[in-house]
Amino acid sequence: MALAAAVVVVVRPDSGSQTTTVADALTGGTFPTAPTAAWSLEPSTVVPGSDSYFFSPLFGEQDYERPGAVVDGERAFVAARDGSTRSTTIAAVDATDGTVEWTHVIDNFGGCANATLDGRLPCIDRGSTPGSSSVQFLDASTGAVDSTHQVAAYVGAVYVSGSDLYVSGWDQSAEASVISKGTVDDPTASWSRSYPDDRCSVTGSGDSNTFEVVGDVLVKNSGTSVVANTADGDLVISNTGYSYPLGGRAVMTNRCPDSPASGEFSPAIVSSDGLTTATPYDAPIDYAFVADADPSAPFLYRGGGALDPVTGDFRWARPDLADKTSEAAMIGSTIVVPSGDVTEALDVATGDTLWTAPRYGATVDATDGRAFLSTADSTLAAFSLADGSELWSLPLYPVDARGGTLETVGDGFLYAGSGVLHRFDPTGPPAGAIAAGDADAGSSDSSDSYVTACGTPPTFTPTEVTTDSGALVVTMEVRATCPAGDVLSSDAMRLSITRGGANVASALFDMSDAPLAVPGVDTGSGSSGGGFESVQQSFRFPVGSFWLPPDSSTGSTRGATSGGTRYVVDCDRGEPAGARAQLGSDVEPVTASAPAEPVTGTSESAAFDALRAIANADRPVILRDLGERWVPQLSSKKPGLVADGTTWNNSSTLAEHLDLRLRYPNVKLMWSGEWSVFSFSDFWVTAAGATFSDPAGANRWCDQNGLDADHCFAKLISATHPIAGSTASR
DSSP: OGGGGGOOOOSOTTOTTOSSBOOTTBOSBOOSSOOOEEEEEOGGGTSOSTTOEEEOOBTTTGGGTOOOOEEETTEEEEEEEOTTOOOEEEEEEETTTOOEEEEEEETTEEEEOSSOBTTEEEEEEOOSSTTOOEEEEEETTTOOEEEEEEOOTTEEEEEEETTEEEEEEEETTTTEEEEEEEOSSOTTSSEEEEEEOOTTOOBOSSSSOEEEEETTEEEEEEBEEEEEETTTOOBSSOSBOSOEEETTTEEEEEEOOSSTTTOOOEEEEEETTSOEEEOSSSOEEOOSOEESBOTTOOEEETTTEEEOTTTOOEEEEOGGGTTOOTTOEEETTEEEEEETTEEEEEETTTOOEEEEEEOTTOOOOEEOSSEEEEOGGGEEEEEETTTOOEEEEEEOSSOOTTOEEEEEETTEEEEEESSOEEEEOOSSSBTTTSOTTOTTTTSSOOTTOEEEOOSSOOEEEEEEEEEOSSEEEEEEEEEOSSTTOEEEOOSSEEEEEEETTEEEEEEEEOOSSSOEEEOOBOOOSSTTTTSBOEEEEEEEEETTSBOOOSOSSSSEEESOGGGSOOEEEEEEOOOOSOSEEETTOOOOOEEOSEEOOOSSSOHHHHHHHHHHHHHHHHHHHHHHHTTTEEEEEEEEEOTTOEETTEEOOHHHHHHHHHHHHHHSTTOEEEEGGGSTTOSOSSOEEEEOSOOBSSHHHHHHHHHHTTOOTTSOEEEEEOSSSOSTTOEEOO
């Protein structure tokens, strides 16, 4: 169906209940000041000798001895060698204190998996004789070889995704890629497939292995390019050239030319549920990392610009950045582009330059949501996301010619260099717990200070967007625009919120009974003085005054706007009802007194846009978690329908869906025309996310929740099943 092509999954594989695209490069704590290493570990502790060195044990990385580590909770796995032997020592390091828990030697090391599986780390032993290659499963706690499975000599990648194990390689004799999916007990238990070299293999001879799973799609490059379905190994798209993942959100691939002599490849984006969208432009490129980004954020275009992640259409152009964005990172609403002697920050939505900073050879290696961290030139440094200024720097010893990587661990990070491992813990509060500028809050007593109303509204920056049982709750950093501070005391203050141009919420708030005092300029001494302070305040938008929930999977988006989803807040402060208010007064969360009109369009058009957006976001989750299962259907409505004494329209349909979504767990929305099991193609259908193998279980759920037969019954969810037999009334 045509509409299906407008779906893209954006949750990073195996990221649990993250609400936005979150990379491993996002720390749990903040680093407003330079940290001190909590511990350091040199490679000679693992492999004695002055010429020993660390490198990443990850398959594909180990052949080039690139620095790095595989992190599993508070344990890090590293590889070590000395200059006199090719034997490799795998070491497990307790990341809390730097203790080496165990070591294990593999003479002909072929790399380890990206993660543990059932408490074991899979590693490839290429063996010393022909036919002796194997995958060893090392007990993550002790290093003991728990089991060994013989594999072909060409196997060069072992990958873990959730509870699944993938083993792959390039069979030179057959000129084919071979991939199997299985378990610790049997690496081929699910399936094993061979993918012969097609007519335009452009990925080399197979000596370098890349393999990754993105949702329901796997992508492999070694000898041939393979983009296949994880369920059975069937190709999602055939005859492809070089392919690669795009920030855990999709896969970029190139279709082979119809005429090999033409050399004209056709770029295509494959979403993580296997849907393919052609793009008329050159191939998008992957970000260095993506952290706390809006799901609709674009892919970068090699020629300088951005592509829509769903349609592949051009969003904005920056030809001056052609071939300069290969090391760019997307952090919330900002794209940081290190290029040559300048680092530039771009607005994700428009591509406009936010700031430039002279910085030769800078890298973007990690972020705490407020600053980005760099390890260029053996120097650990933090740079403000607001203006690019250097916040702090410290030298890393020993100087590392190979460079190093940052791996998040706990609330901090691990610097993994070839000559040392350093653990750094946060020097500030948890990321997203307080807003920028609040780190020094409480340093002075302002209980006897008062502020008066300012002539211009304060700025509102959302730091957390979540829901409770009946409302969207937005916690904001409120910052005055007058040096003397501000007070909000109107009985009709309007707050309207948009995200990427879409209406999110709009309502009136009565602040007259409990005015909100906002501090002005911090007059303290030192580097923290001279800036505007802020206050945190939560605002509740009940059903009927908001259109979009924060996320379709968990219902929460955390983090400051420099590291979170881009929300824009417009405020009409109204007429003040009081002259001044006392700073430091506690203000409980404020609930809207009435809904307000949306920023763009009408309430009815905003409701339709929201219904479409929610259904688009829910569809891949439904396919993955609810597909071919029985669920309780709670509602089906369309404009003009008369039911329950109401003539339904988009606004009332959205309000009912949001009410159900907040009342019951994992509720999802469908447009009936996109699913094969509905008799009519123009209904908005709401279903609970509780799944059952038979209709009796779904109907029992309805009984247990006190819902009558007109408002809850069993429905089979499918995009392929016929209508007949898909409904079981009570």
